[in-house]
Amino acid sequence: MLDAMRAVASLAAVVLTVGCGGTGTQSSLTAPSAAGGSPPVPIPNGDLSGRIDNLATVADLITYNQAESVGLSVPVEGPIQRATGIITRWELPIPVYVDPSIKGNCAQEALSYWQSVTGLPFTFVGADAEPRITVRAAGSDELNIAAGLGLVYRTYTNNRARLGVVKILTSAATCTSTSALFRHELGHAIGIFGHPPGGLMSSPIVGTMASQREIDILVQLYRLPHGTRIEPDGTWRVVQ
């Protein structure tokens, strides 16, 4: 997902922010805190089929992960090869490479934040490791008017995430405090491929904290095995 730096009402902005709905009018977010330590790591229980009780989360998983198309290709990384109709998530711990073009600790802070609210663990890997998410700076030649981008662009045959990228506009890539931008783009790269309104993943970005809705999406996503297809009634099964 490309994210516009500001809501410029130009044609270019409209084109580049297709799919970035929401006006971001919410001013105060009720965000869960991580008081009392990280929640448990969400993992599958070994079943190959099942049912998700929370139908709101089911709808969100289908809309913002299983069915979401993040585009055809991106500069540098090339074609986006990810099947829809099946969930995409990382095997844990989520492997991340933070490129030296990122100055400061905002990437690490964003990883720690997501872990603190979802329980998802991360591990640092090398520049050429596979699978991995690369977090790096990028110029406007890659991002145009966007401030950032985060997505999964390669998957294994069962749609398990293989390569992902978080690009932060170079002018924002030196960062030493809580960064909604880093958190938001990382949220895309770990499984929320669209912009559910009202939280950290909305577009334009509002606030710095994930909503319970966003947390529920990620926690439920990582409880499902790779290759899972979710039906709107909440039933799911491994199909690939």
Ligand SMILES: [Zn+2]
């Ligand atoms: Zn976005």
